Amino acid sequence: QVLLVESGGGLVEAGGSLRLSCVASGRSFDRSILGWFRQAPGREREFVAAIRSVDGTTDYLDSVEGRFTISRDKAKNTVYLEMNSLKPEDTAVYYCASQTKDYGAINYKENRYDVWGQGTQVTVSG
Numbered sequence: 001q002v003l004l005v006e007s008g009g010g011l012v013e014a015g016g017s018l019r020l021s022c023v024a025s026g027r028s029f030d031r032s033i034l035g036w037f038r039q040a041p042g043r044e045r046e047f048v049a050a051i052r053s054v055d056g057t058t059d060y061l062d063s064v065e066g067r068f069t070i071s072r073d074k075a076k077n078t079v080y081l082e083m084n085s086l087k088p089e090d091t092a093v094y095y096c097a098s099q100t101k102d103y104g105a106i107n108y109k110e111n112r113y114d115v116w117g118q119g120t121q122v123t124v125s126g
Helices: none
Strands: 003-007 010-013 018-025 033-039 046-052 058-060 068-073 078-083 092-099 120-125
Touching: 003 092, 018 033, 018 092, 018 120, 033 068, 033 078, 046 068, 046 078, 058 068
Parallel strands: 010 120
Antiparallel strands: 003 018, 018 078, 033 046, 033 092, 046 058, 068 078, 092 120
């Protein structure tokens, strides 16, 4: 069974930091794209960041560029999202996702990602 399990969410004050983790299991993700999406109340789910396993290429939502960093530990089959300078508008459920087949570039559309985690809540007060 292919699984993605997120952790690390919580409540933090504006300006604070959190690190989300996503552990992948069930198969190799060495040729996948691993990404993070988020969904705020009353809004559609949106792309946040992604990393290509084959070469480490990353891409970010404009509003998080410079504040969030996505990284991957292949040995632990884990992808991280380091979030700094958090703002109240970052409040959302954050989902880890995997695009099994890498077509050569990071895709922002959620329908390209075929494995999803259950989500972890991030709440930024202030």
